[in-house]
Amino acid sequence: MPVHARKSYDAIVIGGGHNGLTAAAYLARAGLSTLVLERREIVGGCCVTEEIAAGCRASTTSYIASMLRPEVISDLRLADHGLRMVPCDPAIQVAFPDGRVVPWWAERDRAVAEFRKHSPADAETFVRVDDQLKKLARYLQPFFLEPPPEISANSVNGWSDLFRVGKRFRSISSQEICQLLSFLTGSLGEFLDRHYASETIKTLFLANNVYGKHGGPYQPGTAIGLLFHLLGGGEHGLQGFYGHVMGGMGAISEALATAGRKLGAEIRTSSPVGQIESRNGRVLGVALEDGTEICAPLVLSNADPKRTFLNLLPPRELPHEFVHAVRGIKMAGPCAKVNLVLSEEPHFTGTPASHTALERTFYTLVPSLEFAERCYDISKFGEIPEELWVDCVVASNADDSLAPPGTHIMTCFVQYVPYHLRTGTWDEKRDLLGERVIRKIAEHAPKVPSSVLARQVLTPLDLERTYGLTEGNIFHGDLTLEQMFFMRPVPGWSQYRTPLEGLYLCGAGAHPGGGVTGAPGHNAAKQVLRDWKRGRFKRSAA
Ligand SMILES: Cc1cc2nc3c(=O)[nH]c(=O)nc-3n(C[C@H](O)[C@H](O)[C@H](O)COP(=O)(O)OP(=O)(O)OC[C@H]3O[C@@H](n4cnc5c(N)ncnc54)[C@H](O)[C@@H]3O)c2cc1C
Numbered sequence: 001m002p003v004h005a006r007k008s009y010d011a012i013v014i015g016g017g018h019n020g021l022t023a024a025a026y027l028a029r030a031g032l033s034t035l036v037l038e039r040r041e042i043v044g045g046c047c048v049t050e051e052i053a054a055g056c057r058a059s060t061t062s063y064i065a066s067m068l069r070p071e072v073i074s075d076l077r078l079a080d081h082g083l084r085m086v087p088c089d090p091a092i093q094v095a096f097p098d099g100r101v102v103p104w105w106a107e108r109d110r111a112v113a114e115f116r117k118h119s120p121a122d123a124e125t126f127v128r129v130d131d132q133l134k135k136l137a138r139y140l141q142p143f144f145l146e147p148p149p150e151i152s153a154n155s156v157n158g159w160s161d162l163f164r165v166g167k168r169f170r171s172i173s174s175q176e177i178c179q180l181l182s183f184l185t186g187s188l189g190e191f192l193d194r195h196y197a198s199e200t201i202k203t204l205f206l207a208n209n210v211y212g213k214h215g216g217p218y219q220p221g222t223a224i225g226l227l228f229h230l231l232g233g234g235e236h237g238l239q240g241f242y243g244h245v246m247g248g249m250g251a252i253s254e255a256l257a258t259a260g261r262k263l264g265a266e267i268r269t270s271s272p273v274g275q276i277e278s279r280n281g282r283v284l285g286v287a288l289e290d291g292t293e294i295c296a297p298l299v300l301s302n303a304d305p306k307r308t309f310l311n312l313l314p315p316r317e318l319p320h321e322f323v324h325a326v327r328g329i330k331m332a333g334p335c336a337k338v339n340l341v342l343s344e345e346p347h348f349t350g351t352p353a354s355h356t357a358l359e360r361t362f363y364t365l366v367p368s369l370e371f372a373e374r375c376y377d378i379s380k381f382g383e384i385p386e387e388l389w390v391d392c393v394v395a396s397n398a399d400d401s402l403a404p405p406g407t408h409i410m411t412c413f414v415q416y417v418p419y420h421l422r423t424g425t426w427d428e429k430r431d432l433l434g435e436r437v438i439r440k441i442a443e444h445a446p447k448v449p450s451s452v453l454a455r456q457v458l459t460p461l462d463l464e465r466t467y468g469l470t471e472g473n474i475f476h477g478d479l480t481l482e483q484m485f486f487m488r489p490v491p492g493w494s495q496y497r498t499p500l501e502g503l504y505l506c507g508a509g510a511h512p513g514g515g516v517t518g519a520p521g522h523n524a525a526k527q528v529l530r531d532w533k534r535g536r537f538k539r540s541a542a
Pocket of ligand 1: 014015016017018037038039040043044045046047060061062064065066067271272273303304307335336337413463467468469474475476506507508513515516517520
């Protein structure tokens, strides 16, 4: 190997997204010399706070912490390293075209009282269904922090995995198994139509459940979001927790990085990895884009599966069927983000005067299931919908340290825009997207267009270029049934290991998938440590 600046570590983590940082902290805690190499100048991947205008900071990509695993928060003592979350209350709030603003309060009795105003029958149904959903979500919860089962019934591991899964369900009833299956395979729209009558209440559920999904609410598999959002989150593991992170989402990544450094991990930014080095089916280390080579018997990739296996490794290093399966992982958008600095607080028509600043933070602009389905249909054929679904968070109302007094930060997540445009390029259409987002917001908050001081538009192409998300996919691969659990990232390789001895996947492309959870990072590190303790790898010489 030609060498300039060379050193050995026990483990190298490619990518300092929040999962890479989580994995590194656990490895360092176990005593492995660990190096994180991040291509950008900051850590966090798509869990960051960035300056979008002088003195104005925003959670440029992810914006709400709902599923960060409580175990990761406590194991790595993130609160001691500055992490503070304030529950979103309302958890969801929809601004309707007729001028109503309808909150879904975090506290259940308050939510039921609100639902009763729209449909007393639906309010009763909500209590019953919410209990059922929470119970089903509790069955799924343990799977978040362990590897999916190996599905080979021919191996001892396969049998012991099946036993492990079986044990988790020993108290489940046959009725609950059927319910679980229908959530895994059914559509959110059909579920809501079956249980609820009020379009308003159905829209509140919609606003809560389809984010980042490549599919309209009537697409099979979309009902699973109902369970995912009821997994315990936040410091206290509350089911259905939604949190505003003080200092923006980057505070999570900063806390993880601080924890990792204190435990002995080294983190280098502006260090893009160009290649994973291997010989005879075994990892040797990595080469940075500038040619620097660094050795390690263990390499964990936080980059998405396509980037890891198709860009960082020559195809000859991997079995043909594996490469073929990776090529087939479905990505393609379907989201964008527009971040705004405003000269005054946006006032959304219909907001009760009694609402506190925190209660004036969250506004989802989506009028109905039918609207959402049509929006997806337009985007799936490569067009930017004229009428967009936009999720607005006036982050400065939850945390006034983000911008100078009087100035406001509003982040706007756009659900359903294509990565592959039918005509033109995203560089040509970036401004058009920004204008359509502002136009949609103006229908509800008319003064916003004249108060925009700065606007950052992140198209799916920008998400790919800047944040390294292949095809702009925010979850490193769609969260559809055929790409989940023991099928993630591809069938046969769901336990974080890869066909290359010593190479592991530790990001959202691995089980349990995307979102700011820390779970793939935690699980991958535990798998690495199990293999390390079995003596499969030699400690680095340096
Ligand atoms: C616009 C948007 C909105 C979202 N909203 C939410 C939300 O509100 N709540 C939520 O829970 N989730 C949300 N998500 C999803 C969530 O942010 C991601 O699924 C999650 O952060 C992925 O974390 P990760 O650590 O696995 O990967 P990433 O954050 O993608 O990190 C991977 C890291 O690897 C680095 N990297 C890649 N290649 C290399 C290389 N060759 N060399 C060195 N480094 C490399 C990248 O630069 C990046 O830092 C959102 C995502 C986006 C984009």
